[in-house]
Amino acid sequence: MPTAKAFAALSRTTPLVAHEIPRRETGPKDVVIDIHYCGVCHSDIHQVRDEWGRSVYPMVPGHEIVGRVIEVGPEVKGFKVGDLAGVGCLVDSCRTCPSCARHLEQFCVAGCAWSYNSTEMDKATPTYGGYSSRIVVDEAFTLKVSPKLDLAAAAPLLCAGITTYSPLRHWKVGQGTKVGVVGLGGLGHMAVKLAAAMGAEVTMLSTSAAKEADARRLGATGFGLTSDKETFKRLAGHFDVLIDTISAPHDLNAYLGLLRLDGAMVLLGVPPEPAKVGALSLIGGRKVLTGSLIGGIRETQEMLDFCAEHGIVSDIELIPVQQVNEAYERMLKSDVRYRFVLDMKTL
């Protein structure tokens, strides 16, 4: 079996190290991608450190993958050698269940094949992610990336981009929609850029006054300091949609009070403990509390095309793969604006 170079976690407690992994033979519908860049997502840390349980080692993280096609199977129609290509959180699904039929493969009833720390649909063959030199993916789960975009900075679109784009579309954000983005990190900064490009009036809601200038640079026209109770009075009933990117505990009822009639608050982060929600916070104003999980393949392509049209990429810090362990430590201190991307030619 062919092999690829990779950077892998061999256990939950040891740093990531260089490692060799198997990659499958190129199947008739497979695309082989020479990985140029891979974004570093906070969920990489959770899984490397087995914070969600069920982690399997060796683990090669990475689901914000971009590169160039170096080989295609004989039945591949959408890609040719030399094309730019991307791979996100998903590499396969059952393709027949009601969720897959709706192009929502992330909710595949059979359980989709995640790009790493998962298995192929045979439920046996392990999957390895983008901290590696090469990946082999069915073309149905391969995305086209426009050459108009800075390739390294486009990598985080494959997870942070689609995770924020999908709820903005689902909740019909458009011209003049009042959108609040809670938290300015990897997800939050993409939410601001995307919502602004959709025509929304974007307000950044952050605990840190130091983030205001950056939020405005990214496209926000309003700012609310969430450590100040006055903010929750000033912006009461203001928003149509709140995109909540925070994984730390916070008072959802306070944020629900910022929604107008029929407004929706979308949770993207998973705080360690369940939040307390008062029924009256929802009944008064028929408000919606909901969540969102990345997006399907069709919508991911739509997002990439939207980003190409609007010139949107992530704000990144490009680092050699050998610095990934240090990058994890800095991410835990929110010391990155706003996404680390690994330069895979350093592997």
Added chain:
Amino acid sequence: MPTAKAFAALSRTTPLVAHEIPRRETGPKDVVIDIHYCGVCHSDIHQVRDEWGRSVYPMVPGHEIVGRVIEVGPEVKGFKVGDLAGVGCLVDSCRTCPSCARHLEQFCVAGCAWSYNSTEMDKATPTYGGYSSRIVVDEAFTLKVSPKLDLAAAAPLLCAGITTYSPLRHWKVGQGTKVGVVGLGGLGHMAVKLAAAMGAEVTMLSTSAAKEADARRLGATGFGLTSDKETFKRLAGHFDVLIDTISAPHDLNAYLGLLRLDGAMVLLGVPPEPAKVGALSLIGGRKVLTGSLIGGIRETQEMLDFCAEHGIVSDIELIPVQQVNEAYERMLKSDVRYRFVLDMKTL
């Protein structure tokens, strides 16, 4: 000023007693209704006993009001003497705010005039409810009640009916929609009847196995015993819409697990403490947790017309007004199937 006979709470701790109240002179757009029947809602008890705070005495409860028009103002166009008429939870609103413009007067930005324990829009004149002989209401807040319906049994439609009808419509319940109704009481039994009439496949979810036969008689085709954990496995991912009528503490995450992709759980009851909601309960399946509050006047009329068309009324126990204090005690023990209605000619 004209007066009316009524049954009133004079304090939070004393039983309701006969009492005389003022009713305004008939204005140009007013309809005067001789009240025949008034339903008894659980919120009457909460307010009589000041359990929500801010109760004002003397209080004449009652917002499930039906009767016959005995006088109309000179500018009234929609009603004439002799017509059947109904009044629900609202008797006025600002009529100009964005909520009122959307016919959602219950969310009037200026604060609507509730039928009792509230004030007219002058924010000064107290309002008195339906435990009385007569009420004077602007025709814009007066509903038409079909003579096809049993009048006494139609009274609870004005609150229990619209409270369940509105979320069923808002969440697009129709032919084949899988609806779960949580709790079989005043609201729950209306939710079953209405959802079944809309063509939904209705499942009753109850802690009491003794409710199954009644639920099926009302139109449910399925039953889930919620005290049995197996029910939550059997019905996992089954429902498009859950109508939750429970005011006692219960585990919302367990119920969210019963929703399918994009399903919605609508809270109608207000438990005494906030519920704990896990973000993953919403993110996995893009599920919606929301609430609903009665309905606007236009939708209340639509509901009454729907009920007339489908022959839907409430299951009631008709009692003399003098038994209302005893009725409250029985309601606290859920000892009513499913709504007490006061026969106002006994006043």
